[in-house]
Amino acid sequence: MNCLICSSSFLESASWKRLFMLKQPEVICEKCRSKFEKAKEKEHERDWIGTTYEGTLDSLTSYYEYNEWMKQVYQQYKFQYDVELSKIFATDLHPLQKNQDNIIVPIPLHPDMLKDRTFSQVDELLIAANVPFVHALTKMKNSSQVKKSKKERMESEINFSVCVGVEKRSIILVDDLYTTGTTLRQAAFVLKKAGAEQVHAITLIRA
Amino acid sequence: MIEVQEFLSGRIWLKENTPFPPSVIDEYIHKGFITPHKGIQSNQISQIRQTQKCRRCGFKSLTSFRCAKCDGPCLYCRHCIRMGRISNCTELITWSGPVVEPVTDHIFNWTGTLTRLQDKASKELMQSVLANQSHLIHAVCGAGKTELLFPVVFELLKRGKRVCVATPRTDVVLELAPRFQQVFPKTIIHALYGGSPAYTNHASLIIATTHQLLRFEEAFDVVFVDEADAFPYTIDEALQFAVQKAKKKEAVVHYITATPSDELLSQVDNKSLISERFHGFPLPVPRFDGLWNYGKHIKKDKLSPKLQNWTQQCLKQVQPFLIFFPTIDLMEKALPLFQQLHEEILAVHAEDADRKDKVMKLREKKIPGLLTTTILERGITIPNVQVAVVGADETIFTSSALIQIAGRVGRSIDYPNGDLVFFHHGISFAMDRAKATIMGHNEKRKQS
Numbered sequence: 001m002n003c004l005i006c007s008s009s010f011l012e013s014a015s016w017k018r019l020f021m022l023k024q025p026e027v028i029c030e031k032c033r034s035k036f037e038k039a040k041e042k043e044h045e046r047d048w049i050g051t052t053y054e055g056t057l058d059s060l061t062s063y064y065e066y067n068e069w070m071k072q073v074y075q076q077y078k079f080q081y082d083v084e085l086s087k088i089f090a091t092d093l094h095p096l097q098k099n100q101d102n103i104i105v106p107i108p109l110h111p112d113m114l115k116d117r118t119f120s121q122v123d124e125l126l127i128a129a130n131v132p133f134v135h136a137l138t139k140m141k142n143s144s145q146v147k148k149s150k151k152e153r154m155e156s157e158i159n160f161s162v163c164v165g166v167e168k169r170s171i172i173l174v175d176d177l178y179t180t181g182t183t184l185r186q187a188a189f190v191l192k193k194a195g196a197e198q199v200h201a202i203t204l205i206r207a
Numbered sequence: 208m209i210e211v212q213e214f215l216s217g218r219i220w221l222k223e224n225t226p227f228p229p230s231v232i233d234e235y236i237h238k239g240f241i242t243p244h245k246g247i248q249s250n251q252i253s254q255i256r257q258t259q260k261c262r263r264c265g266f267k268s269l270t271s272f273r274c275a276k277c278d279g280p281c282l283y284c285r286h287c288i289r290m291g292r293i294s295n296c297t298e299l300i301t302w303s304g305p306v307v308e309p310v311t312d313h314i315f316n317w318t319g320t321l322t323r324l325q326d327k328a329s330k331e332l333m334q335s336v337l338a339n340q341s342h343l344i345h346a347v348c349g350a351g352k353t354e355l356l357f358p359v360v361f362e363l364l365k366r367g368k369r370v371c372v373a374t375p376r377t378d379v380v381l382e383l384a385p386r387f388q389q390v391f392p393k394t395i396i397h398a399l400y401g402g403s404p405a406y407t408n409h410a411s412l413i414i415a416t417t418h419q420l421l422r423f424e425e426a427f428d429v430v431f432v433d434e435a436d437a438f439p440y441t442i443d444e445a446l447q448f449a450v451q452k453a454k455k456k457e458a459v460v461h462y463i464t465a466t467p468s469d470e471l472l473s474q475v476d477n478k479s480l481i482s483e484r485f486h487g488f489p490l491p492v493p494r495f496d497g498l499w500n501y502g503k504h505i506k507k508d509k510l511s512p513k514l515q516n517w518t519q520q521c522l523k524q525v526q527p528f529l530i531f532f533p534t535i536d537l538m539e540k541a542l543p544l545f546q547q548l549h550e551e552i553l554a555v556h557a558e559d560a561d562r563k564d565k566v567m568k569l570r571e572k573k574i575p576g577l578l579t580t581t582i583l584e585r586g587i588t589i590p591n592v593q594v595a596v597v598g599a600d601e602t603i604f605t606s607s608a609l610i611q612i613a614g615r616v617g618r619s620i621d622y623p624n625g626d627l628v629f630f631h632h633g634i635s636f637a638m639d640r641a642k643a644t645i646m647g648h649n650e651k652r653k654q655s
Contacts, residue, residue: 081292083272084285118276118294 062206093129110142167195213409217426240304309367328479346481348614368428375440423453466607482651488623498630528576533601599629609641
C-alpha cells in the first residue's frame with residue numbers, strides 16, 4: 001500500500017480487527033497519521049448566549065485540531081478536489097454506522113456549488129466510512145461564509161430549509177469544519193422549528 | 208489576440224483555469240485557433256478493453272469517483288493534481304492558431320572564458336545541436352557545466368529558436384535562472400517551479416523543473432536536461448514523459464550531468480567528457496573509515512568517538528562542514544548530540560521550509576556546520592567545506608549520490624581540497640564504484 005498523502009509505501013500491522021473487517025484498511029502511513037492532532041475539548045456555547053440560537057445545539061463533537069498539517073491535507077481534499085482523501089478519516093466516522101435512533105444529516109452544498117466542486121466534501125466523508133445518511137436540508141442561496149467576519153457570519157440570514165419530515169426525531173448533523181458555529185446553529189434552528197427533538201453536531205475539524 | 212497567442216503557444220492548459228474570460232477562449236475554439244482535448248484520454252486496445260491515461264502527465268492508475276458534474280462515475284488523476292485536477296469532464300486546451308513571431312534580437316553579455324576542455328565540449332555540443340542529434344555532456348562536479356551552455360544557447364536564440372533548460376531540482380532552477388538572465392539581459396526568460404510567479408507572456412528561454420514541463424506540449428526546438436540523473440526524474444516516468452511531450456516532435460533532448468546512468472550513456476551517441484574541474488585541481492578522493500554500529504550508538508544518545516573527533520576538528524579549525532545521514536529519523540536523533548558540541552549546528556531535509564536559509568547561513572559562516580540528508584548532494588557550493596557521510600554503505604547512498612556528495616568538496620579555487628570521509632559499517636559496492644570513478648577522472652585528467 002502507498003500512503004495517500006506522501007506516496008511512500010507502508011505495511012499495516014496485522015490485527016484481529018482488520019482480519020474480521022471490523023476496521024477500515026489504513027490508507028496513510030504512520031508518520032503522516034501522527035501529524036494529525038486530536039481536538040481538545042473547547043467551550044462552544046458562550047458566544048451564542050442571549051441570541052436566538054442559544055441552546056439550539058444539544059452537543060458538539062469535533063475530531064481534529066485545525067493545525068498546519070490538517071490545513072494542508074484538507075486544502076488538497078476540498079479545494080484541489082482530491083476525493084480519494086476522504087478515506088483518511090473513515091476510521092473516525094466509522095462508529096456512526098452503529099447509530100440506530102438518530103438521523104444523520106450532512107450539511108449540504110448549494111446545487112450550483114456541488115456541480116462546480118464535482119463532489120460534496122461532507123457526503124464523501126460519510127460514504128467513505130459506510131455511514132448511511134439523509135439529505136434532510138437544502139441550501140437556498142449559493143453563498144459562502146468564508147470571506148465574512150465573525151460578526152457578519154453570526155448575524156447572517158438563515159440559508160437552509162428542511163426537506164424531509166423530522167418531527168420528534170433526534171438528528172446528528174455532520175459538517176467538515178467548525179469555525180464560528182453559525183452554519184450548524186442555523187441548521188439546528190430550522191430542524192428544531194420543523195419539530196426535531198434533539199440536534200447533535202459532529203465536525204471533522206475544530207478551528 | 209496577441210495575449211492569448213503568447214500565453215498559450217506551446218502550453219497545454221486547463222480550460223477553466225486560464226487568465227482569460229471563458230467567452231474569449233470559446234471564441235478562439237470556434238475560430239479553430241484553440242484546440243480542446245479531453246482531460247482523460249481513452250485508448251481502445253482491443254474490442255473489449257480500453258485503457259485510460261491523463262492527457263497532461265500520462266499517468267494510468269486513475270482514481271474513480273461519483274461526479275456531480277457529469278452525474279455519474281468519473282475518473283481523475285492524482286499524480287498531477289497539484290497543477291489543477293484533470294478528470295473525465297475537464298478539458299485541456301492548446302494553441303493551434305498563427306505561430307508566434309520568433310524573436311531573434313538578443314544580447315550576449317558574457318565576459319567569462321572557457322577552459323580548454325569546456326571550450327572543446329561546448330563546440331562539440333554546438334555541432335550536435337545544429338545537426339539535431341542528441342548529445343551528452345559528462346562533466347565532473349565543478350567542471351563549469353552551465354558556462355559551456357551559454358554560447359550554444361545564444362546561437363539558438365539568435366536563430367529564433369525556443370529553448371528550454373530543464374532540471375529535476377527546484378534549487379537548480381533558482382540558481383540557474385539569475386545567471387542566464389544576466390548573460391542574456393534582453394531575452395524574456397521564465398523560471399518555472401512549484402510556486403513560481405504566473406507568467407502570461409511568451410519567453411524564448413525557459414528554465415524549469417522537469418515537473419513544470421507537464422504544462423507544455425510541442426513547445427521547444429531544443430531541450431537541455433541538467434542533472435538528468437537526479438531524483439525524482441529517473442524513477443518518475445511522468446517526468447520523462449513531460450520532457451518528451453514538451454519538445455517539438457522533431458526536436459532532440461541533450462543531457463548534462465556529472466553522474467550519467469549506464470542507460471543514458473548507451474542511449475546517446477554524441478558525448479563529451481570533462482574530467483577536470485574548471486580550476487584544474489584534481490577531484491578530492493574519499494577515504495573510508497569504519498564506524499561500527501553508528502545507528503545503535505546514536506539511538507543510545509551517544510556519538511561514536513570518531514565522529515565526535517571529526518566534528519571537533521572542523522570546529523577547532525573553523526572549517527564549515529556537512530554531515531550526510533541516510534535517514535531523516537537518524538539525523539534528527541543525532542542533532543541534539545551534535546548540538547552538545549556546538550549549539551548552532553543545524554539540520555536540513557527535503558521538507559524543511561528553511562532549507563535555503565540554513566544553507567545560506569553556512570555559506571556566510573553564521574553557523575559552523577549542517578547535518579543533512581541526500582537533499583544537499585548537488586547544486587550547492589560552500590568554500591572550504593569538509594564532508595562526512597555517516598553510513599555511506601546504506602542503499603540510499605548510490606554511487607552517483609556519493610560522487611555528487613564528494614563533488615561538494617574543493618569546488619573553489621582558493622580551497623581546492625578538503626576532507627572527504629565515508630564512515631561505514633562495511634564497504635559497499637557503491638562506495639567502491641564511486642571511489643574508482645573519481646580516481647578514474649583524476650587519471651584521465653593527467654593524460655589530457
